[in-house]
Amino acid sequence: MIKVEHLTKRYGNFTAVNDLSFEIEEGHVYGFLGPNGAGKSTTMNIMTGCLSATEGHVRIGGHDIFDEPDKAKKLMGYLPEQPPLYMNETPLEYLKFVGEAKGIKGRELAGQIKTVVERTRLEDVQNRLISKLSKGYRQRVGIAQALLGNPGVIILDEPTVGLDPIQIIEIRDLIKQLGQEHTVILSSHILSEVQAICEKVLIIVRGKLAAFDEPGNLEKLLTASNTVSFVAEAKVWEIEEILQEIEAVSDWQIKNPEDGRVRVDVRIDSGEANDICRSIFLAFAEKKRALLELTKKGANLEDVFIELTEGESEVAD
Numbered sequence: 001m002i003k004v005e006h007l008t009k010r011y012g013n014f015t016a017v018n019d020l021s022f023e024i025e026e027g028h029v030y031g032f033l034g035p036n037g038a039g040k041s042t043t044m045n046i047m048t049g050c051l052s053a054t055e056g057h058v059r060i061g062g063h064d065i066f067d068e069p070d071k072a073k074k075l076m077g078y079l080p081e082q083p084p085l086y087m088n089e090t091p092l093e094y095l096k097f098v099g100e101a102k103g104i105k106g107r108e109l110a111g112q113i114k115t116v117v118e119r120t121r122l123e124d125v126q127n128r129l130i131s132k133l134s135k136g137y138r139q140r141v142g143i144a145q146a147l148l149g150n151p152g153v154i155i156l157d158e159p160t161v162g163l164d165p166i167q168i169i170e171i172r173d174l175i176k177q178l179g180q181e182h183t184v185i186l187s188s189h190i191l192s193e194v195q196a197i198c199e200k201v202l203i204i205v206r207g208k209l210a211a212f213d214e215p216g217n218l219e220k221l222l223t224a225s226n227t228v229s230f231v232a233e234a235k236v237w238e239i240e241e242i243l244q245e246i247e248a249v250s251d252w253q254i255k256n257p258e259d260g261r262v263r264v265d266v267r268i269d270s271g272e273a274n275d276i277c278r279s280i281f282l283a284f285a286e287k288k289r290a291l292l293e294l295t296k297k298g299a300n301l302e303d304v305f306i307e308l309t310e311g312e313s314e315v316a317d
């Protein structure tokens, strides 16, 4: 559906997108994840024909975005990070304007506007000025305009930025629904968002593709994929002695020893977390040392992201 090949964008001496290649298949929700300044918006702007590339190709449904922009653009709806909404228009007036700019006319346009207003649940505010709408509703208007022309692919740049928690939930639900009928690509620097909505995640770091997989597989990629964490009522040397006797345990970190309570993270390289928990529990019981907590911690997408983007700019919320 979308093929990005060796895409590079330079601003003077600065390379914002660096030899990026990936393919987007039809019918999934893709997450474009990366720290601030990673090159997400630049890539999306190039993919949607809003910005030129220094090198490389983008093909949408077989059409090159630079050679056949009209054909390629018809297959995509785009919500930029800052949608160009006209504040002194109503959603209906604005959608009519965008629809006409996309070449849709008359009854066809009226029918499409009705459909996108229903899909984005704008009925109650469709005749109010956009300037009077909440940020959440304005975002719906932005999504509604992207849906005009019924494109196969919907591209959303940071669609939940600046929304309150309730609005975020509503927009995420809307995106999930869109994913049932369209291929959706959304960019975000919020890991939990990508984890909640997306079936596939592209992680972009310094303009390069750092990872591209399902969220679950990315988590498995992590070397330190699992940890057993416990708090023991014992001295550090006693804990060391007990752990040394457990065969499956070879790597641990002692944290915050205070008041005779010590937190320990045991890294699991092989074996089952449950077996290790059992061994730790029984070994401490045998020495009559109490465990006040014993938990298993699986790696999550956040760990993958931090590992890949270490040393980069701000990491997600």
Ligand SMILES: Nc1ncnc2c1ncn2[C@@H]1O[C@H](COP(=O)(O)OP(=O)(O)OP(=O)(O)O)[C@@H](O)[C@H]1O
Residues within 6 Å of the ligand: 011, 014, 016, 034, 035, 036, 037, 038, 039, 040, 041, 042, 043, 189
């Ligand atoms: N017109 C421009 N001229 C010079 N540098 C630019 C320009 N546009 C973007 N950049 C730089 O390119 C890099 C990538 O920017 P981009 O906006 O694509 O990142 P992003 O991943 O979308 O970040 P954010 O999450 O903050 O929006 C940044 O370092 C940015 O400062």
